[in-house]
Amino acid sequence: MSAENVFEVRNIKKYFGSTHANDDVSLTIPKGHVRGLIGENGSGKSTLISMIAGIQKPDSGEMLINGQSYCPQSPLDSGKHKIGTVVQELGLVDGLPVGINLFLGRAKPFTKFGVIDTKGIYREANRLLKEWGFPWLSATRLTGTLSVEEKKIVELVRALSLNPDLLILDEITQALSLNNRRILIDIIGQLKKNGQSVLLVTHDVEEMVAITDAITIMRDGKIVAQRESRETDAGEIKKLMVGRDMSGDYYRKDETASFGDEVVLRTAGLTAKDCFSNVSFDLHRGEILGVCGLSDAGIHELAEALFGVRKTESGSVVVTKSNTAVKTPSQAMRLKMGYVPKDRDKQALMVNDSIENNVVLPAIEQVRTKAGIISTKLSDQLSEKVIEKFNVKTKSRDQAMRSLSGGNRQKVNLGRWMIQDKDILILDCPTRGVDIGVKSYIYGEMRKAKEDGISMIVVSDELPELLGMCDTLLVMKDGEIVKAVSRGPEFTEETIIEVML
């Protein structure tokens, strides 16, 4: 109870109906301290953070900031108490420029006689963006034209602009690519030096152990343990999170590449303006081909182009079995390709629709009778099969997608493709935003698919995952493939990063 504790949460409780989202949670964050908060999907982390940020109110318990009682009425109010938050869901107005979004609700200092000095706002916003290491992001750009990563950066800078005593980052690193993650780590170090504190939530356990001073582990709405980062390792944290032994590693055990000789997909000289150029590679039967690169390397755009969603200027993607070039998504579907896009809620799933309809959407040919009629019986069966096989936690197949947790949504998202008879799967960030339990499950399914002779192209921002699962790894830089590495002695984080930067 001294001044050196910047922030304290005491005996917070929060119920949703009969479920304890937060059950008697207490947490103390000292000055200049970087704290990690970790737990499986649905363990109560986000609820805790939304209460600290003033989005929700606790049912009981109290919060203290710098020794004084703190009960925020709104997110803006929490900002006045010098708590900066970057929440999981995006909180920017698409129709406004970056600079205006940065100062939304805080335009008072720029207002003279009721007129807002927008130029002043842009100037200040540009200064902030530059100061925190993102000089390439212009304050006058329209927010709607930014990528998810760039939007996250805007939110980060907005939180930093409060000069916060406590900065809360909820799963921000997953949206960032490697180079910007490094900038973030630098920022965290800088804050620490200034005596400012950070509360960090991420599913990347290794990263968390590396960045933080101490880690608090939550499970089922309760804090189950706290560990000093120096004295622990990822294995112990994972065990504490899940409550059981995670049987060590969930990646592939073998050290060498293994796949068939038959080429199933051939890409030659593929070029899309401003995204990537002259991309050529062969995908073999049963091969897991990884693609990695920094944020402007064009890896996600490449995935879109392979499935025909993005138009290309020149070059070709050819499925060798029928010797047909892929031009449109519907054609790719007929050629037995599947595609899990990066943005689960905006590109992959109909969030307001039922699980069943979401399963049926890409698998419609499987539930149609010979006469072309969609059979209710078959679609019921198929969705039940996905729910059962991928262990989706839900009451029924009619439940709306949005009522599922992120991890369970991802299970449906992947399951509905993997249950089909596909030859080639393109997976863009297949484990984004899911906890390690679901992750290990997804990796297991990928291994099974590989054994069945399915070829996969995995695009990911998480290098350990690619190194753990792939046979071949393509490293992209500025839209070009700079190196192709085969699973073997060269397959290490150091070698890849060196090529990537």
Next chain:
Amino acid sequence: MKNKLWSVVQKIFPVLGLLIIVIIFSILCGDKLWTKNNLLNIINTMIPICIGGAGMVFVAAQGSTDMSMGALLAATATVAGLASMKLGLVGFIVIALLAGLLLGMFNGFILAKFKVSSLMVTLALSIMLRAIVSFLSNGQAIFVNPSILALNQPVVKFPVFIVVMLVMWFIFQYTKAGFFSRCIGENEVVGRFAGINVDKYKIIAFALSGMMGGVVGIFNVGSVGGVTPTMGNFFELQVMTAMFVGGIPVLGGSESKFYKLILGALMLAFLQNGLTLSRVASEVSELVQGLILLSVVFFSIFAKTRYQKSELQKEA
């Protein structure tokens, strides 16, 4: 508990609205409402709205709007009516259907290929078609082949109506055209990423809407015995009203259901008929209609937001 209540209210609201309207007019008009002739009147009001809606529901499910149906049915009726003098009943029907289909496809093609809003495209087509109708008819009523009047006999009309509705319901519920239309309404980007040929299904939806416009035109000519230049004025608005009052979301998506269209059409038909029977002056009647429809929409939105709010609280 409260959450459940609102979810139930939201689901049964259109049925509830229909019941309330029927009860009110049963009290106000007494037995007059339930005579055989009057029921026939109600059904006759309902039939064109249902048929038009059976096509437009595909467009609505995609979250688009078809403002051209009224002008389209007048145009198809005019062209087919003129041709009927030489080609007879069969020629009349074939030409009306074909013209409707082509005009609908035109709508769909323009908006899909040039990525413009459906409201603008269909509005523009509607204005052009009205001009064409005036030109072809010289502003006069057109007389058609008398054999077409046979279509107005109940033995022909009702079975055709039922078959058309069953077929369209089936297409909407159990084929790709219907399923993908609802998916596009939910999220077009998701549809594209999942391999749907979005443009193709947009064209199909507008083609179906246009063709059903043609069917309405056929029946209209059958009951009037000719084509007037003002035929189908504001018809598309009646169909839309029926759909929205019945509970089909304005933004489309998976909540677009065929039965809601029929409920809405019944509501509209009972309302119009009841007001006439109660001897409400026509201008007052329209005002009352508008007010009642507005309150229906308000209440359903109210119930829906209440329901969603409680859902959100449950999730968060």
